[in-house]
Each structure stands twice: as C-alpha cells, then as structure tokens.
Amino acid sequence: MSPIRVAVLGAGTVGGQVVRLLREQSAELTARIGAPLELVGVAVRRPQRHTDIPADLLTTDAAALVAREDVDIVVEVIGGITPTKDLLLTALRRGAGVVTANKALLAEEGPELYEAADASGADLYFEAAVAGAIPLIRPLRESLAGDRISRIMGIVNGTTNYILSAMTATGDSYEYALKEATRLGYAEADPTADVDGFDAAAKAAILASLGFHTRVGAADVHREGISGVSAADIAAATEIGCVVKLLAICERVGGDATGAGASVSARVHPVMLPKSHPLAGVDGAYNAVYVEAESAGRLMFYGPGAGGAPTASAVLGDLVAVARNRVAGGHGPRESAYADLPIQPMGEVPARYHISLDVHDRAGVLAEVANAFADAGVSISTVRQEGTGRDAELVVVTHSAPDAALAGTVTRLSELDVVHRVTSVMRVMGEQ
Ligand SMILES: NC(=O)C1=CN([C@@H]2O[C@H](COP(=O)(O)OP(=O)(O)OC[C@H]3O[C@@H](n4cnc5c(N)ncnc54)[C@H](O)[C@@H]3O)[C@@H](O)[C@H]2O)C=CC1
Ligand SMILES: N[C@@H](CC=O)C(=O)O
Numbered sequence: 001m002s003p004i005r006v007a008v009l010g011a012g013t014v015g016g017q018v019v020r021l022l023r024e025q026s027a028e029l030t031a032r033i034g035a036p037l038e039l040v041g042v043a044v045r046r047p048q049r050h051t052d053i054p055a056d057l058l059t060t061d062a063a064a065l066v067a068r069e070d071v072d073i074v075v076e077v078i079g080g081i082t083p084t085k086d087l088l089l090t091a092l093r094r095g096a097g098v099v100t101a102n103k104a105l106l107a108e109e110g111p112e113l114y115e116a117a118d119a120s121g122a123d124l125y126f127e128a129a130v131a132g133a134i135p136l137i138r139p140l141r142e143s144l145a146g147d148r149i150s151r152i153m154g155i156v157n158g159t160t161n162y163i164l165s166a167m168t169a170t171g172d173s174y175e176y177a178l179k180e181a182t183r184l185g186y187a188e189a190d191p192t193a194d195v196d197g198f199d200a201a202a203k204a205a206i207l208a209s210l211g212f213h214t215r216v217g218a219a220d221v222h223r224e225g226i227s228g229v230s231a232a233d234i235a236a237a238t239e240i241g242c243v244v245k246l247l248a249i250c251e252r253v254g255g256d257a258t259g260a261g262a263s264v265s266a267r268v269h270p271v272m273l274p275k276s277h278p279l280a281g282v283d284g285a286y287n288a289v290y291v292e293a294e295s296a297g298r299l300m301f302y303g304p305g306a307g308g309a310p311t312a313s314a315v316l317g318d319l320v321a322v323a324r325n326r327v328a329g330g331h332g333p334r335e336s337a338y339a340d341l342p343i344q345p346m347g348e349v350p351a352r353y354h355i356s357l358d359v360h361d362r363a364g365v366l367a368e369v370a371n372a373f374a375d376a377g378v379s380i381s382t383v384r385q386e387g388t389g390r391d392a393e394l395v396v397v398t399h400s401a402p403d404a405a406l407a408g409t410v411t412r413l414s415e416l417d418v419v420h421r422v423t424s425v426m427r428v429m430g431e432q
C-alpha cells in the first residue's frame with residue numbers, strides 16, 4: 001500500500017510530542033490505518049533547537065512544505081492566525097487533509113477553512129482544539145449527530161483551572177500558579193489568551209457551532225477571564241461552600257418542539273459553584289464538559305485538557321481518522337450550519353449574582369442597598385452582614401434576573417455614598 005505522507009507544522013509543546021509518537025508508534029499506526037504514515041517534513045522556526053528530529057526532515061519554510069503535492073495530510077500545531085490560516089488554506093485547496101489543534105483559528109476563520117475543505121473534498125479535523133485529549137469534537141460531530149443538543153457546559157481551559165485550583169487549595173498566588181501552568185506546557189504562547197478567557201471563548205464558539213448547527217464565532221461569545229478574580233473572591237466563595245471555576249456555557253434557548261425560533265447563548269465567565277457540583281471537583285489542568293441532549297440525556301466528558309502528550313493523543317487520533325478516510329477513498333463530516341440560529345445578547349441571559357460590599361454600618365444602609373436591587377427589579381435571595389462600623393461588609397446573593405439588570409445594579413451600588421467599595425461580584429450557579 002502506498003504511504004500516506006504527513007507534514008507537521010510546529011514542533012513545540014504539542015508538535016514535539018506528535019513527532020515523537022508518530023515515529024515511535026509507526027508500526028501500530030500502519031496496522032490501524034492499512035497504510036504506512038510517512039513523516040516527510042517538520043516546519044520549525046529554529047532547526048538547531050530540535051536535535052531529537054532528523055535534520056533532513058526539518059525546514060523553516062512551512063509555506064513550501066504545505067504546497068508540496070506529495071504531502072497528503074498537514075498537521076498544524078503552530079497556533080495563532082498568521083501564517084496558519086494561509087498555510088491551511090493552501091493545503092485544503094489542493095485537497096490535502098488537515099488536522100489542527102488551533103481553536104483560535106477555527107473560532108475566527110472556521111467558515112473559510114470549511115469552505116476550502118468542501119470545495120476540494122478535503123478533511124478538516126480538530127479534536128485537539130477543544131479539551132485536549134478528551135474525545136469531544138468527534139462525539140458532537142458524529143456520535144450525537146442524530147440527537148438534539150440543548151446545552152454544552154464545562155471547564156475547557158486547563159491553565160485557568162490549574163490557577164484557580166492552586167489558589168483555592170494551597171493559597172498559591174495567581175502569578176506563581178500562572179508561571180507553573182506555563183512551565184508545565186498548559187498555557188498558550190501568550191497566556192493572556194488563557195487568563196482573559198479568549199482560549200475558552202474560542203472553544204465555546206467551536207462547541208456551540210457543532211452543537212447547534214450554527215456558525216458561532218469568537219466575537220459571538222460573551223467573554224470574561226480570571227485576571228480579575230482576587231483572593232477575596234475565592235474567600236467569598238469558600239465562605240458559602242463554593243469554589244470558583246471558569247465555565248464555558250453554550251445553550252439553545254427557547255424555540256418550539258422542532259427547535260424553530262430558538263437562539264444560541266455562548267458565554268465564558270467565572271462562576272461560584274457549590275462544592276457538591278460535579279464540576280467543582282475537576283482540578284488542575286483537567287477539563288470536564290457536560291453535554292445535554294434531548295434523547296441521550298446528560299453526558300459528561302472528563303480528562304486531561306492540556307499538555308503536550310495528552311493533546312498529541314487527540315492529534316494522532318485525528319491523523320489516523322483522516323488517513324483511514326484517504327485509504328477508503330472517502331471523507332469525514334462536513335460543516336453543519338443549516339440551523340443558522342441568532343445569538344442571544346448576554347444582557348438577556350438569566351443569572352444569579354453574589355455581591356460583597358464594604359459599607360458604612362449606620363441606620364438606613366440596608367434599605368438603600370435593598371432599594372438599588374428593587375429599582376432594577378432584582379430580587380434578593382439572602383443578605384448577610386459581617387463586622388460593624390467602618391469595617392462592615394454586606395454579602396448579597398440574588399435570585400435569578402437578566403444579566404443586564406444585575407450588572408446595572410452593581411454599577412448603581414458602587415455609586416451609593418453608603419458603599420465604600422464593591423469588593424467582589426461573581427455569578428453563582430443555581431436556578432433560583
Ligand atoms: N499546549 C497545550 O496544552 C495545547 C495546545 N493546543 C494548541 O496547539 C497549538 C500549539 O500549541 P503549543 O505546542 O502549546 O505551542 P508552542 O508555542 O509550544 O509551539 C508552537 C511552535 O510553533 C513554532 N512556530 C511558530 N511559527 C512557526 C512557523 N511559521 N513555522 C514553523 N514553526 C513555527 C514555534 O517556534 C513553537 O515551537 C496551539 O494552537 C495551541 O492552542 C491545543 C490544546 C492543548
Ligand atoms: N492553553 C490551553 C491549552 C489547551 O487547549 C489550556 O490551558 O487549556
């Protein structure tokens with residue numbers, strides 16, 4: 001059987017592991033595919049750094065490598081939009097299969113890549129792009145293609161989960177935990193993509209697109225990261241039996257029994273989760289995602305969400321799938337965006353807020369604070385006061401209300417004379 005020729009772009013944390021596994025597992029992969037996988041080139045920036053890769057495979061010219069007619073599958077593990085978009089379009093347009101771990105590119109430019117793949121009949125696979133090693137993309141694209149998904153929710157960023165877990169469990173500082181997550185290969189090349197929620201938002205866009213058969217881009221996802229999460233927020237969460245997690249939440253909202261008239265909500269933000277919630281125990285660089293579907297019910301996917309070898313496992317799985325498709329003379333699933341649902345504005349999304357306020361403890365304070373909520377139509381679930389005099393703190397948990405009304409109330413509270421400072425604001429998981 002003639003070999004399937006593979007080019008790898010990038011040999012960093014993930015790419016280095018992909019090249020290692022490709023070479024180490026060559027015989028098994030051949031048996032599974034029915035044809036040998038031949039690594040014909042690895043594009044890198046600095047060849048002298050890659051002494052573990054045979055020198056004759058290394059090139060600094062990624063553009064020439066993807067244009068080679070004898071390359072059947074291109075694996076992209078460089079990251080970012082430039083030059084990866086042009087590299088992958090070149091490969092797809094000439095019919096080469098593409099395997100990528102690049103969620104940022106898919107969330108920004110997915111439609112153009114899908115169209116190029118469609119036009120040439122090439123495969124575009126991206127299991128590694130969301131939740132690392134966890135099989136999630138293939139279940140959504142294939143296993144659940146006969147069901148109607150209502151919700152996809154979970155922890156999809158290993159770096160921020162590692163940081164929040166460390167801050168909660170050991171009291172590590174944010175800065176130290178971020179440095180560790182970078183050292184361990186979890187963080188993006190620019191870790192602001194992780195801590196400011198861009199990475200999770202890109203993943204949410206991909207999940208919402210697949211789950212709701214609608215083009216959802218990064219700009220459609222409401223995004224808040226963890227750089228604003230303070231030790232005070234974590235202490236406030238602990239106080240009420242919760243932990244802080246960065247969640248990606250994608251929902252199909254409204255609509256009739258056939259799904260017509262529905263819209264899509266996609267959002268990423270920190271949440272206080274009760275310790276009894278199954279996602280509360282997901283720590284370190286682990287990810288976990290719930291998928292709720294009409295017939296299947298509630299499914300949970302759990303496992304390593306970041307790191308070189310776990311992510312390379314997902315890349316290799318895709319590589320095998322694309323190679324098998326080529327051997328069989330077929331191709332994998334195409335983009336499915338027929339539903340074309342509108343995006344629900346974040347302001348309309350129902351939420352519950354936990355708000356801590358530094359107030360001056362004198363007669364009438366509680367009434368003024370309560371009025372700010374009442375004026376916005378937000379109902380209070382609990383109020384707790386700690387301390388007295390200038391050091392008094394009020395902790396308010398609301399019932400569910402539209403996010404815009406809650407955000408407006410926080411602004412109003414911060415302007416009241418009796419409120420010295422709003423010390424912590426966070427959404428709380430729960431339906432009441
Ligand atoms: N590290 C992780 O845990 C995960 C990473 N990913 C994704 O995988 C991709 C790669 O991530 P990492 O390996 O962590 O990044 P990395 O920064 O460790 O590796 C990227 C490599 O690409 C090289 N590179 C940059 N421009 C290049 C060019 N024009 N030609 C050839 N090489 C070039 C860089 O020198 C670097 O060695 C990204 O899209 C990332 O979002 C996805 C899931 C998990
Ligand atoms: N930086 C990402 C890597 C995997 O997608 C993360 O921390 O989850």
Ligand code: NA
Pocket residue numbers: 127128129130131132133134135136137314
């Ligand atoms: Na995955």
